[in-house]
Amino acid sequence: MNDEYTPKIIGFLCNWCAYTGADLAGVSRIQITPSLRIIRVMCSGRIDPLFVLKGLLKGADGVMMMGCHPGDCHYQKGNYSARRRYVLLQKLFEDLGFESERIGLWWVSASEGPRYAKVSSEFSEEIKKLGPNPVREEIFI
Amino acid sequence: MSNVLKIKKGVEQGANELLKFLLESEKVKGIFTLRKMNENGAVSYSLITHPKELQNAVPLFPLMPVNAGKILSGFTLKKAINEPIAAVLRSCELRAFIELIKRTQGSLENFLLISSTCGGVYPLKSLTDGTYKEQVSQYWESAKNAEISSDIRPTCAACEYFIPQQADMTIAIVGKNDLQQECSIFLNTKKGEEFTIGAPGNIVSEDIDTKETAKLREKRQEQKKKLFDELEKNGSGIKALVKTFAACLSCHGCSKACPICYCTLCDFDSKTHEYLPSSHEIELEQKGGIRLPPGTIFFHIGRMIHMVVSCVNCGMCSDVCPVNIPVSTIFSKVGDSLQKLFDYLPGKDIEEPVPFGTYKEEEFTEIGE
Amino acid sequence: MTATQIDSNKMPTKGAIVSAEEGINKTIVDIFKKSLEKKCFDAILIPVRVPETEAYAWVLLKDQSLLDEANPLPPIISVQGAKALRSLTKRGKMTQNIAAILRPCEIRAAVELSKLKQIHLDNISLISIDCPGAMPLSDYLADPEKSKKIYKNVLEKWGENNSVRPVCHICNRFSLPSLLPRKSEETSPVEQDEANLPSIDLHIGLLGGNQEKIFLIPVNPKGRKILEELELKSDDSLDIWQTKVSEVQDKKEKIRKEFNLELKEKIEGQEKLTAMFNECINCHNCMRVCPICYCQQCFFDSGALTLSPETYLSRSEKKGALRFPLDTMLFHLGRMSHMVLSCVSCGVCEDACPMSIPVAQIFSLVADQTQKSFDYAPGINKEEPLPLQDFLEDEFHEVETPKEVN
Numbered sequence: 001m002n003d004e005y006t007p008k009i010i011g012f013l014c015n016w017c018a019y020t021g022a023d024l025a026g027v028s029r030i031q032i033t034p035s036l037r038i039i040r041v042m043c044s045g046r047i048d049p050l051f052v053l054k055g056l057l058k059g060a061d062g063v064m065m066m067g068c069h070p071g072d073c074h075y076q077k078g079n080y081s082a083r084r085r086y087v088l089l090q091k092l093f094e095d096l097g098f099e100s101e102r103i104g105l106w107w108v109s110a111s112e113g114p115r116y117a118k119v120s121s122e123f124s125e126e127i128k129k130l131g132p133n134p135v136r137e138e139i140f141i
Numbered sequence: 142m143s144n145v146l147k148i149k150k151g152v153e154q155g156a157n158e159l160l161k162f163l164l165e166s167e168k169v170k171g172i173f174t175l176r177k178m179n180e181n182g183a184v185s186y187s188l189i190t191h192p193k194e195l196q197n198a199v200p201l202f203p204l205m206p207v208n209a210g211k212i213l214s215g216f217t218l219k220k221a222i223n224e225p226i227a228a229v230l231r232s233c234e235l236r237a238f239i240e241l242i243k244r245t246q247g248s249l250e251n252f253l254l255i256s257s258t259c260g261g262v263y264p265l266k267s268l269t270d271g272t273y274k275e276q277v278s279q280y281w282e283s284a285k286n287a288e289i290s291s292d293i294r295p296t297c298a299a300c301e302y303f304i305p306q307q308a309d310m311t312i313a314i315v316g317k318n319d320l321q322q323e324c325s326i327f328l329n330t331k332k333g334e335e336f337t338i339g340a341p342g343n344i345v346s347e348d349i350d351t352k353e354t355a356k357l358r359e360k361r362q363e364q365k366k367k368l369f370d371e372l373e374k375n376g377s378g379i380k381a382l383v384k385t386f387a388a389c390l391s392c393h394g395c396s397k398a399c400p401i402c403y404c405t406l407c408d409f410d411s412k413t414h415e416y417l418p419s420s421h422e423i424e425l426e427q428k429g430g431i432r433l434p435p436g437t438i439f440f441h442i443g444r445m446i447h448m449v450v451s452c453v454n455c456g457m458c459s460d461v462c463p464v465n466i467p468v469s470t471i472f473s474k475v476g477d478s479l480q481k482l483f484d485y486l487p488g489k490d491i492e493e494p495v496p497f498g499t500y501k502e503e504e505f506t507e508i509g510e
Numbered sequence: 511m512t513a514t515q516i517d518s519n520k521m522p523t524k525g526a527i528v529s530a531e532e533g534i535n536k537t538i539v540d541i542f543k544k545s546l547e548k549k550c551f552d553a554i555l556i557p558v559r560v561p562e563t564e565a566y567a568w569v570l571l572k573d574q575s576l577l578d579e580a581n582p583l584p585p586i587i588s589v590q591g592a593k594a595l596r597s598l599t600k601r602g603k604m605t606q607n608i609a610a611i612l613r614p615c616e617i618r619a620a621v622e623l624s625k626l627k628q629i630h631l632d633n634i635s636l637i638s639i640d641c642p643g644a645m646p647l648s649d650y651l652a653d654p655e656k657s658k659k660i661y662k663n664v665l666e667k668w669g670e671n672n673s674v675r676p677v678c679h680i681c682n683r684f685s686l687p688s689l690l691p692r693k694s695e696e697t698s699p700v701e702q703d704e705a706n707l708p709s710i711d712l713h714i715g716l717l718g719g720n721q722e723k724i725f726l727i728p729v730n731p732k733g734r735k736i737l738e739e740l741e742l743k744s745d746d747s748l749d750i751w752q753t754k755v756s757e758v759q760d761k762k763e764k765i766r767k768e769f770n771l772e773l774k775e776k777i778e779g780q781e782k783l784t785a786m787f788n789e790c791i792n793c794h795n796c797m798r799v800c801p802i803c804y805c806q807q808c809f810f811d812s813g814a815l816t817l818s819p820e821t822y823l824s825r826s827e828k829k830g831a832l833r834f835p836l837d838t839m840l841f842h843l844g845r846m847s848h849m850v851l852s853c854v855s856c857g858v859c860e861d862a863c864p865m866s867i868p869v870a871q872i873f874s875l876v877a878d879q880t881q882k883s884f885d886y887a888p889g890i891n892k893e894e895p896l897p898l899q900d901f902l903e904d905e906f907h908e909v910e911t912p913k914e915v916n
């Protein structure tokens with residue numbers, strides 16, 4: 001069953017670093033996992049934890065948050081907020097038994113095309129192992 | 142060593158005497174405390190400005206119709222009070238008020254804060270089914286012996302923060318075995334001392350006895366563990382959540398009763414979370430069936446994300462839930478865990494910023510790599 | 511003219527009698543399974559029991575297997591059906607055809623909401639069902655097994671059992687007659703037909719069937735078409751059903767009258783009414799579960815009622831004490847003045863009250879009387895404007911003339 005399933009992963013990428021990095025990976029013709037569907041945000045600090053929650057509850061198998069390395073945020077401090085929100089989300093999901101492995105946060109700079117490809121394919125493999133999101137079967141959510 | 146005002150009356154009467162003194166001496170313009178509404182035990186928070194109305198005051202009545210922190214925030218939302226007012230509230234209510242002030246939802250100015258070491262409160266249902274009448278008699282016995290009163294709110298039975306942190310005065314209840322003869326009021330701040338000059342009773346210097354309160358804290362911590370472990374019986378993960386919230390009516394009563402939820406228009410009530418029929422139709426195709434109204438679990442977890450770092454475990458949410466969902470237990474459990482993660486105790490220190498909305502540059506450095 | 515008078519031209523006399531050997535619930539569920547197979551509808555909106563629990567939730571479903579745990583008449587009303595419909599079609603119309611099986615009070619609330627532009631009824635087939643009432647929510651939660659047994663009894667001994675909620679016990683709008691457009695003396699017969707289309711397509715009759723059969727009653731051509739597609743003949747006589755409905759109707763009218771007289775005495779006057787709300791904690795649960803209260807932000811939750819501390823102090827000084835949260839009676843009477851003309855007496859407010867205040871009984875009593883003075887019945891005529899949305903130049907002159915002073 002798992003061989004048949006291609007995970008659907010949503011990625012929130014910050015415009016200045018992560019998205020540009022993803023773009024670079026594409027231009028450099030590096031193989032990128034087809035599982036990742038990208039949503040561009042201006043800053044990782046824009047990522048409302050509710051986006052991540054909503055994504056998972058709607059049946060996404062994984063959600064990735066990507067932004068600039070700490071200290072390099074185009075808006076100075078957005079990524080620090082993103083980091084805290086991610087930590088909060090992860091612990092919250094852990095406490096609820098909600099498969100906190102389905103979310104992740106990575107710092108990917110504009111020049112890190114290969115890194116982008118690496119983290120997304122690694123994450124995709126992890127998600128594949130986890131199997132489809134059990135929320136997909138739930139009617140009464 | 143602390144200064145303690147001792148009034149030679151039972152604790153409930155003693156508290157009333159203190160309030161009477163504060164109002165009659167005009168040291169305060171008004172008293173904010175619980176007041177009897179009828180003979181069936183209905184009580185309501187009231188702002189009392191006339192000493193005659195103090196006859197109906199029941200400051201230590203073990204019932205919380207609303208979280209007083211929420212009320213005081215609404216009171217001082219537009220601006221701070223300009224006259225001194227004495228407010229009697231429980232530890233969690235005071236903590237909630239402080240959490241709200243951190244979010245610019247009120248002001249502490251000119252309040253004389255009177256609290257007590259808290260034996261907990263009864264669920265509102267005990268009022269409607271009349272059982273509180275029998276229960277309240279053993280309430281004071283349990284408090285005296287630093288034991289957990291049975292039938293109080295589950296979150297009260299599991300509460301280890303029953304000693305108020307930011308009060309000007311604390312009425313000793315837990316572990317005080319001469320409760321029926323003497324009312325001891327610890328004067329924690331200069332303000333507390335100033336306002337009790339001339340009060341009926343004697344002011345003595347005393348050591349705060351921590352033995353009895355430590356005893357209760359231990360018992361409560363055990364109870365907390367038991368309470369959280371019980372949640373596991375539904376399992377974990379999405380299936381457990383669905384089961385727990387199966388009966389949810391999406392009334393959002395829990396949010397409205399919660400002192401920390403202060404948004405005038407909750408995000409989950411706003412147009413942001415209203416979807417076009419096409420959105421539902423797509424999901425219907427994918428799943429074969431959708432629950433209406435949508436977003437039951439999303440609301441609860443979303444609300445959790447928004448406020449749980451400041452959850453003070455008052456238990457109002459469970460009390461107002463029309464379908465008896467143990468909201469307060471779940472939020473309490475996750476709140477406890479998240480607060481430990483950020484090394485944060487809501488309401489402890491008014492200078493301490495809320496961990497959601499702030500950050501440190503050097504923290505969680507392993508994340509993201 | 512009461513809400514129960516109906517235009518005899520519209521009352522259907524023929525329908526399909528279906529045997530209910532396997533139990534009423536199963537029979538109805540099987541009919542809807544068939545309707546999905548035959549593509550009468552793309553989806554059905556019906557209460558479904560949440561697996562491994564005793565809770566019911568509204569589900570819009572295409573998957574027939576979900577109908578296995580469906581129940582058109584659960585022992586309780588969880589979410590008011592009109593609210594569920596509103597969460598689906600507030601922002602626009604359905605493009606697929608759905609059938610919604612609702613209790614009569616839920617149908618009426620849905621029609622009221624459609625007048626208020628909160629529900630788009632296009633492509634929605636409203637199907638009503640005879641309703642014996644619902645159990646009090648707190649009773650059901652305390653002992654679901656016992657309540658289910660009691661409810662079985664309620665379904666058999668219609669109208670005699672008062673284990674249902676008080677507003678249900680006195681409900682005189684439990685069947686088809688209360689959902690049909692009323693005869694209007696002012697309009698000519700032609701205008702009547704166009705303006706007075708019933709809002710429902712089909713009604714499921716249970717009364718008079720003795721638990722052995724049910725009556726599928728088409729109310730309009732669309733209803734007849736549905737029965738055709740289900741391969742059911744709609745020319746059986748509805749006499750037994752109609753007779754039983756009238757019988758129960760008369761009983762209920764009496765019960766309602768007596769009850770409301772007693773209630774009026776209990777709440778009459780400022781003192782008694784205020785005492786009723788002594789235990790109110792201002793949680794506003796009643797407002798939030800009410801299908802008619804649709805405001806995104808209730809006036810009574812808004813900043814409009816937040817005052818400055820000085821004002822609170824001076825208000826307190828007037829009487830010596832000021833109760834918080836403030837303005838309990840302002841909230842209840844204010845909410846009443848906002849929505850009581852559309853109140854359908856569904857009773858979810860009383861179920862939701864954590865202090866067991868008889869909100870529904872009080873609002874229902876006032877609703878009866880205020881709706882009567884406007885000769886208005888909520889939720890029946892889709893085209894009938896709400897009394898406060900409309901006016902006639904020539905009416906209510908009696909309130910203009912000052913009363914004679916002796």
